[in-house]
Amino acid sequence: MKLSQLTIEEAKNGLKKKIFSCQELVKDCLNEIKKRNKEINAFITINEKAIDEAREVDKKISQGENLNELTGIPLAIKDNILVEGLRCTAGSKILENYIAPYDATVIKKLKKAGAIFIGKTNMDEFAMGSSGENSAFGLTRNPYDLNRVPGGSSSGSAAAVAANFCLGSLGSDTGGSIRQPSAFCGLVGLKPSYGAVSRYGLIALASSLDQIGPITKTVKDCQIIFEVIKGKDEMDSTSINIENKELKIEIKNLKIGIPKQYFIKGLDEEIKNKIKEILKKLEDQGAIIQEISLAMTDYALACYYIIMSSEASANLARYDGIRYSKIKNEKVKNVEELYFENRTKGFGIEVKRRIILGTYSLSAGYYEAYYLKAMKVRNLIKKDFSEAFKKVDLIITPTTPTPAFKIGEKLDPISMYLSDIFTAPVNLAGLPAISLPIGFTKSKLPIGCQIIGKYKEEDKIFELSKIIEELK
Amino acid sequence: MIEHIAQLAKLKLSEKEKEKFSKELLQILDFVKKLNEVDTSNIEPFFSDLKNILRKDEIKIKDHKSKVKILIKQAPEKEGNYFKTISIL
Numbered sequence: 001m002k003l004s005q006l007t008i009e010e011a012k013n014g015l016k017k018k019i020f021s022c023q024e025l026v027k028d029c030l031n032e033i034k035k036r037n038k039e040i041n042a043f044i045t046i047n048e049k050a051i052d053e054a055r056e057v058d059k060k061i062s063q064g065e066n067l068n069e070l071t072g073i074p075l076a077i078k079d080n081i082l083v084e085g086l087r088c089t090a091g092s093k094i095l096e097n098y099i100a101p102y103d104a105t106v107i108k109k110l111k112k113a114g115a116i117f118i119g120k121t122n123m124d125e126f127a128m129g130s131s132g133e134n135s136a137f138g139l140t141r142n143p144y145d146l147n148r149v150p151g152g153s154s155s156g157s158a159a160a161v162a163a164n165f166c167l168g169s170l171g172s173d174t175g176g177s178i179r180q181p182s183a184f185c186g187l188v189g190l191k192p193s194y195g196a197v198s199r200y201g202l203i204a205l206a207s208s209l210d211q212i213g214p215i216t217k218t219v220k221d222c223q224i225i226f227e228v229i230k231g232k233d234e235m236d237s238t239s240i241n242i243e244n245k246e247l248k249i250e251i252k253n254l255k256i257g258i259p260k261q262y263f264i265k266g267l268d269e270e271i272k273n274k275i276k277e278i279l280k281k282l283e284d285q286g287a288i289i290q291e292i293s294l295a296m297t298d299y300a301l302a303c304y305y306i307i308m309s310s311e312a313s314a315n316l317a318r319y320d321g322i323r324y325s326k327i328k329n330e331k332v333k334n335v336e337e338l339y340f341e342n343r344t345k346g347f348g349i350e351v352k353r354r355i356i357l358g359t360y361s362l363s364a365g366y367y368e369a370y371y372l373k374a375m376k377v378r379n380l381i382k383k384d385f386s387e388a389f390k391k392v393d394l395i396i397t398p399t400t401p402t403p404a405f406k407i408g409e410k411l412d413p414i415s416m417y418l419s420d421i422f423t424a425p426v427n428l429a430g431l432p433a434i435s436l437p438i439g440f441t442k443s444k445l446p447i448g449c450q451i452i453g454k455y456k457e458e459d460k461i462f463e464l465s466k467i468i469e470e471l472k
Numbered sequence: 473m474i475e476h477i478a479q480l481a482k483l484k485l486s487e488k489e490k491e492k493f494s495k496e497l498l499q500i501l502d503f504v505k506k507l508n509e510v511d512t513s514n515i516e517p518f519f520s521d522l523k524n525i526l527r528k529d530e531i532k533i534k535d536h537k538s539k540v541k542i543l544i545k546q547a548p549e550k551e552g553n554y555f556k557t558i559s560i561l
Contacts, residue, residue: 101542102533195522208520237525302504313481320482322557324546335558336482344484352483356474356493357500359481370504375517377510382518413496414503430520 003028004164008073008221011167015061015072022061022072022116026054029074029118033165039146042160044079044137045087045120053116069228071114076160076169079120080127080203081212083107086117090203091125091135091153094346098324104201105236106170106212106229113228118166121156125348126316127177127205129153130419131410134350139407142184144445148404151181151419157215158185168216168225172202174209175304176399176423179435182215183399183448186437188222188465189215191423193456194430195240197226198233206311207238209304209427219436219465226458242456249393249463252286256464257392261297262422268402270441275398275449278438281471292388292395296381300425303381305417306361306374307428313358316351319343353413382429389454394464397422399435399448422450432458436465 003025006014014020030051037043057072077083080090082100084107089095103111110117124134132140132155140155142148143163150159154171158181161169171178173191182189190213197212204210214225232241258279263272283289321327321342332338347355361370388395401421410416426433432455435448449468453461474494478485485493533539540553549556 097546099542099546101539194520234525234527238520238522296510299507299510302507305500306504306507317482322547322555323543325548327548329549329556329558332558335560338558339482340484343482347483352485352489353493353496355481355483356477356497360477360497360501363477363480372517373507373512374504375519376512376515377507378518379515380510380512412499414499417503428518 002032002164004032004167006167007218008070008167008216008224009218011073012067016067018061022054022057023051025072026050026074026116026118029164029166032163033118036143036163037165040141040143040159040163041138042121042140042156042163042165043076043119044089044091044122044156047086047117047119050074050116050118057114057116068112068114069224070110072116073114073168074116074118074166075110076118076121076157076166077107078123078154078157078169078171080123080172081106081170082201083117083120086120088120088203089137090127091123091137092346092348092351093136094319094321094342095324096136097326102201105198105233107201109229121154121160121169123155123157124153125351126203126312127153127172127174128312128350128354130176130180130416131405132156132159132181133407134348136348141407142404144186145404148406148445149184151184151404153177154181154215158182158187158189161185161187161215161217168214168221170212170229171215172210172212173427174205175308175427176420178213178215179399179423179433179448179450180419182435184404184446186446187215187217188219188437189213189435190222190226190458191426191433192226192230192458193242193432195238196230196242196432196456196458198231198236198239200233200235204315206308207315208311209308219462219469222434223462242458245459249460251282251467254287254394254464255392256282256287256289257292257388257395258289259292259294259297259388259395259397261294262397266401267398271398271400271403271447274439274447275396278449278468278471279396282467290392292392294384294388294425296377296384297425299377300381300428301417301421303374303377304420304424304428305357306370307378309354309358310361310371311358313355313362316355319346321346378428381425385429385431394460395452397450397452399423399450403441403445403447426452431455432461434461434465436468438468
């Protein structure tokens with residue numbers, strides 16, 4: 001077995017017991033990258049200093065220094081999270097040459113915990129997409145089937161872990177961008193409660209929805225990274241503290257809600273059957289499976305696309321090209337033209353599409369009909385969940401309606417937007433949710449199941465996730 | 473309409489793009505139209521429970537001068553420690 005195939009937990013143990021060195025571990029990951037990244041294209045930037053950092057870690061280990069939570073663990077970081085000194089593109093041409101001048105709070109925390117960053121991962125431009133096909137740096141392929149998408153927008157972060165290029169990664173999730181690629185690549189991916197993880201140093205897409213979270217091979221690994229990155233940060237006023245409740249759950253009499261609106265026409269039969277199989281096993285262990293109703297589900301995606309694109313159009317207004325671009329002043333007549341020139345050449349097609357939709361929904365005369373209406377519906381969606389959580393402890397759903405689809409298969413925007421149908425409502429409600437691998441289709445594509453918890457109850461999600469992980 | 477929106481968003485669209493985006497915008501608007509089925513007459517818009525948190529605007533970075541240099545270095549045009557752009561007036 002190659003070291004790159006280890007889980008974080010196993011690698012920590014191996015380093016601690018000096019079974020292998022950190023340099024060997026990092027070299028193994030870099031070898032895998034050399035072998036397969038050309039076809040998978042999971043990275044935009046490789047950290048050339050990773051091996052030097054590994055040498056430093058080995059020195060510390062040999063000197064008998066204590067190991068931190070992630071000492072010497074090679075991780076990959078989505079390219080919309082700032083790592084000081086490394087290029088940060090958000091998958092866009094408009095940030096092609098941008099070098100991050102500081103560390104995001106999550107990066108500071110991971111560094112303190114001892115992690116090594118192997119590289120910055122490919123992604124749909126500005127996190128807009130569900131397939132990894134919208135990157136200015138070329139599309140990413142699914143390691144399970146190179147003709148299929150890895151999901152998105154954290155396409156490279158999922159593909160890199162699935163291909164053993166690193167032991168875990170960070171992604172960001174606005175409407176499913178951690179959970180959907182985790183499901184497509186057979187991984188565990190957590191979208192934490194809104195505010196649980198600081199977003200200082202994350203390139204914003206939609207600020208009332210965005211969250212950073214881990215993508216890993218196991219639930220325990222996911223929990224290890226989450227524990228390191230979570231917490232209130234004075235640089236992000238939306239961040240909150242989540243106490244470690246150590247919520248031990250008893251599977252006996254645990255109430256699990258199944259929203260009937262999620263088991264609809266269009267849900268892949270194999271996914272449906274696999275979820276049913278899991279539910280049956282949980283029931284056999286004493287869990288109470290209960291049908292619930294999330295009546296607003298049918299409206300969630302429309303609501304999501306209005307809110308996300310409105311916030312995105314406002315957030316992306318800052319890209320004017322004055323601070324980092326290549327267009328010289330003498331090429332244009334006035335500042336207005338400089339903006340037009342930079343934005344027109346710098347943004348890709350999906351970004352332009354969403355800026356146009358968002359600008360339209362926020363423009364005079366349409367604001368009330370679209371943005372305000374969507375914000376009212378959002379309140380109803382949130383209420384749906386809080387009513388449901390009066391009856392049940394956790395909710396189980398499929399993560400995606402289909403397994404990984406073929407590259408180039410979804411050409412019109414709406415059919416692509418429908419990939420987020422089971423994940424986007426969770427962001428609108430600000431709740432935590434995980435995607436777990438629960439098996440494969442007949443054609444060997446991974447299947448994911450989503451567990452949604454109450455606000456700030458990540459611990460409970462992890463506990464049930466571990467139980468499901470054990471079932472296999 | 474699409475030209476007005478593009479103007480507001482500071483995007484130049486080719487004739488082909490205008491046609492494409494007009495068509496797609498209509499499709500998307502048609503898709504989101506279903507929100508009108510929801511009765512929201514007595515519903516407040518969503519707002520988060522978060523409150524403003526203020527802090528002093530102090531420089532806490534030790535080597536902030538070198539950071540300024542890194543930032544200015546990335547600008548297409550600069551003068552001293554400033555970004556340079558075309559005069560607005």
